[in-house]
Amino acid sequence: MTNAKYIPDPMGSYQSDDCVFLLRDLSTESLEMSNEERERLIQSGTHYSEMLPIEYQPSKEYLNLFHQTLEEYAKRIAIAVGVVAEQIKMQKSLGNLVLVSLARAGTPIGVLIKRYLQEHYNENIPHYSISIIRGKGFDETAISYILEKHPDANIQFIDGWTGKGAITKELDQSCVIYNEKHGTQIDSDLAVLADPGHCSSLYGTREDFLIPSACLNSTVSGLVSRTILNENLLAKGDFHGAKFYEEFRSDDVSNLYIDKISAYFQHIADEVQSILVERLLEDTTPTWLGMKAVETIQKEMEIPDANLIKPGIGETTRVLLRRVPWKILINPKCIDDLEHVLLLAKDKNIPIEEYPNMSYSCCGLIKRV
Structure with a gap:
């Protein structure tokens, strides 16, 4: 199914397994x-x-x-990982399960879910990280590569969190297009740590709490950049691209992050089971x-494009790390979770405004330029 000349480049600072x-x-490339x-x-x-931000x-x-x-x-993250991993196990057989995380926010979560399933069920589940880009879809070459390696793969897509749901919709559309082209039946259900x-419908929690891997860029995501799809640099049909920031090796906390959270996996069974019992009764x-909250903000603040929210x-x-902010809206009830947001906003002299009428802890508004 794949074109044999397209083999992915070795990349990332995670353990190869x-x-x-x-x-x-x-x-x-200078991007x-x-x-x-x-x-x-x-x-x-x-x-x-087509380009990259300067790494913060x-x-x-x-x-x-x-x-x-x-x-x-x-510990809170470990419990959420356990809850979503157990739901994946309930819905899909571990025997042919393949975890496919969406680079780059999904990658640490995919590693954690893999580690959890290994620890609790002694199953070494394959885990790949692929590119998906808003408006362009997922990397079809990567999906074909996975299906060539694992012909009976039951793919589970993984991301870190949801915002407006743009990637959820992109993934749904990508799966429809790919399945029609190749006669496959890839399931587009997306598992996330926070929703x-x-x-x-497959999540660890719906609370908008701080996932520390959101605080940093490549140094908590295997030293890999945000993914790139630039036809001037990539052959047609090749994998999507990324940069590997070897120069940040001394600052890399990717494996520290994984090890710190996965150390709790053997101590959280009761909490995970308690949440699962409740989850099974929920709609x-x-x-x-x-x-809906975004639409309200857009209307109230007269923002012309929802992509700026x-x-x-x-x-x-x-x-705050890679766009030009106009202001940050914060939900005062969630102030305890927002220390790093407030620190970044202060460093960049970005105005903060209280806005309690949303399901989120905060919301970043991009400046029109």
Whole structure:
């Protein structure tokens, strides 16, 4: 099914058994631009996947905050991983299960789910990380590669969190297109650690709480950049690309993050089972509640394009790290989860406004340029 000349490049700082990135290494290319330059290009029609932001190098204070939040939230994240992993096991046979995380926010979560299933069920489940790009779909070459390696694969897609649900919709559409082309029956269900947007039925929690891997970029995601789809650099039909930031090796906390959380897996069985019992009684049908909140914000603040609104802690952090923010809306009830957002906003002199009428802890608004 795959074209034999397309073999992925070795990439990433995870243990080779934890994750295989299906990407083309573009480390020698100069793709980084300032946030201001990228914002002008994006808002004038250039696709965001053709270039990269300059990787944010955190201050000592911000790094300390990452380690502090990892200590505070590791058990909470481990429980959410256990809850979503157990649901995956209920819905799909472990015998032919293949975990496919969406680079890059999904990658650490995919590693954690793999580790959880290994620890509790002694099953070494294959885990790949592939590219999916809004408006372009997932990397079809990567999916074909997986199906060639695992012809009977029951694929489970994984991401870190939901925002407005754009990637959920992109994944649904990609699976429809791929299945029609290849006569396959790939299931587009997306498992996420956190679903504050209420657009997935397979989730660890719907609370919009801080996932520490959202605080950093490549240094908590295997030293891999955001994925790239630039036809000037990639042959037609090749894998999507990314850069491997070997130069940040000394700052890499990718494996520390995984080890810190997975250390709790043997101690959380009671909490996981308790949540699962409740979850089985709940109606988990997506209501797209988050998108409704976004529509309200868009109307009230007269924002012309919903793509300028990025809801949730993970997306707000991305706005602060790699876009040009206009202001940050915060839900005052969730202030205890927002220390790193407030610190980044202060560093960049971005206004903060209280906005309690949303299902999210916060929301990043991008400046029109």
